[in-house]
Amino acid sequence: VKTIEGAFIGKGLRIGIVVARFNDLLTEELLKGALDCFERHGVERVDVVKVPGSFEIPLAAKKLAERGYDAVLALGAVVRGETKHFDLVANEVAKGVVKVSLDTGVPVIFGVITVEDELQGFNRAGVKSNKGFEYAMATLEMANLIKKLR
Numbered sequence: 567v568k569t570i571e572g573a574f575i576g577k578g579l580r581i582g583i584v585v586a587r588f589n590d591l592l593t594e595e596l597l598k599g600a601l602d603c604f605e606r607h608g609v610e611r612v613d614v615v616k617v618p619g620s621f622e623i624p625l626a627a628k629k630l631a632e633r634g635y636d637a638v639l640a641l642g643a644v645v646r647g648e649t650k651h652f653d654l655v656a657n658e659v660a661k662g663v664v665k666v667s668l669d670t671g672v673p674v675i676f677g678v679i680t681v682e683d684e685l686q687g688f689n690r691a692g693v694k695s696n697k698g699f700e701y702a703m704a705t706l707e708m709a710n711l712i713k714k715l716r
């Protein structure tokens with residue numbers, strides 16, 4: 567049995583990050599965790615694109631994927647407490663991100679935390695653990711895996 571999997575090697579990769587400004591107390595922490603991960607794994611080329619909210623992530627992700635990045639990381643925070651259209655935003659962003667990755671063949675990692683309230687958000691964005699770092703690891707793995715599967 568031959569197992570194919572992506573390594574966590576950042577050298578030679580071009581990574582794009584799309585980060586939503588909405589709930590930026592949370593998304594900036596996710597970004598910090600992701601940038602820490604990429605830097606410590608030797609990624610030399612990381613570009614960060616900022617958008618107003620998570621709803622705008624898919625379009626920016628598509629533009630980056632079309633520009634030849636090896637992978638795109640989408641970072642956002644949808645907080646149910648604040649919005650009636652929590653599910654709408656969260657579902658549309660998830661569907662949009664998947665569509666971009668399938669349409670372009672470029673891995674787009676869904677790093678949008680969907681939480682009940684900001685405290686839950688902080689627990690995922692640096693207090694107990696930093697999902698940003700974890701999502702960046704998935705981004706490294708997928709970027710390397712897709713290179714192998716070409």
Ligand SMILES: O=c1[nH]c(NC[C@H](O)[C@H](O)[C@H](O)CO)c([N+](=O)[O-])c(=O)[nH]1
Pocket residue numbers: 586588589618619620621622642643644645646648649651652655
């Ligand atoms: O990223 C988010 N955008 C949110 N809304 C803004 C949305 O992403 C768009 O920016 C806006 O609808 C303009 O298109 C959120 N809420 O509504 O609560 C949210 O929790 N998180």
